[in-house]
Amino acid sequence: DTGVSQNPRHKITKRGQNVTFRCDPISEHNRLYWYRQTLGQGPEFLTYFQNEAQLEKSRLLSDRFSAERPKGSFSTLEIQRTEQGDSAMYLCASSPPVWDRRAQHSYEQYFGPGTRLTVT
Amino acid sequence: GESVGLHLPTLSVQEGDNSIINCAYSNSASDYFIWYKQESGKGPQFIIDIRSNMDKRQGQRVTVLLNKTVKHLSLQIAATQPGDSAVYFCAENSSPGTYKYIFGTGTRLKVLA
Numbered sequence: 001d002t003g004v005s006q007n008p009r010h011k012i013t014k015r016g017q018n019v020t021f022r023c024d025p026i027s028e029h030n031r032l033y034w035y036r037q038t039l040g041q042g043p044e045f046l047t048y049f050q051n052e053a054q055l056e057k058s059r060l061l062s063d064r065f066s067a068e069r070p071k072g073s074f075s076t077l078e079i080q081r082t083e084q085g086d087s088a089m090y091l092c093a094s095s096p097p098v099w100d101r102r103a104q105h106s107y108e109q110y111f112g113p114g115t116r117l118t119v120t
Numbered sequence: 121g122e123s124v125g126l127h128l129p130t131l132s133v134q135e136g137d138n139s140i141i142n143c144a145y146s147n148s149a150s151d152y153f154i155w156y157k158q159e160s161g162k163g164p165q166f167i168i169d170i171r172s173n174m175d176k177r178q179g180q181r182v183t184v185l186l187n188k189t190v191k192h193l194s195l196q197i198a199a200t201q202p203g204d205s206a207v208y209f210c211a212e213n214s215s216p217g218t219y220k221y222i223f224g225t226g227t228r229l230k231v232l233a
Contacts, residue, residue, distance in 0.1 A: 040225075048220060091164070109166075111163030
């Protein structure tokens with residue numbers, strides 16, 4: 001499977017603990033995005049990387065959230081001191097370079113299966 | 121698997137009929153729009169996109185219509201099949217040329233056999 005992968009698929013943690021999620025984008029995709037989705041809602045943008053540079057960060061991303069993409073390939077999203085309100089599905093997506101002629105839709109974001117976080 | 125969108129607006133259609141899912145977007149400056157399909161336990165899957173310089177685009181069994189005057193987007197699915205049952209989201213880019221998407225609330229499509 002050469003799609004976007006995310007690990008773990010499910011995470012249950014106690015309030016106050018730190019958690020880290022990993023996203024492996026499609027190979028050669030230079031853009032990577034993190035979203036959060038709660039039941040009954042569409043995904044909400046959290047942050048966006050182009051290569052290793054974090055270019056945009058939502059106001060939803062409090063100081064307890066940090067994302068990295070150190071080598072421009074995989075990315076991690078860490079949540080410190082988790083709260084019950086952090087319970088959600090965390091989705092990762094990636095996009096090819098806009099100059100990639102093989103990409104039929106250069107703005108298309110390919111989503112992974114998500115990591116379901118439950119904070120008890 | 122888990123459910124996506126337990127309290128979403130629901131559209132029920134008979135198998136073989138055409139489906140129309142509507143979406144109102146918020147930003148008149150948005151220049152790119154996408155429809156995504158999301159099945160339970162999975163991430164959103166791209167269906168079709170349209171740029172603001174177009175008002176209609178067709179794919180395989182799907183058509184997207186864009187009305188910029190009233191900021192309305194619709195997705196038409198021809199000959200709806202059981203496999204089309206899912207939650208459908210429209211998304212717009214937050215400003216021209218950006219890659220930050222704003223998703224709508226979603227509509228659940230139920231295909232009746």
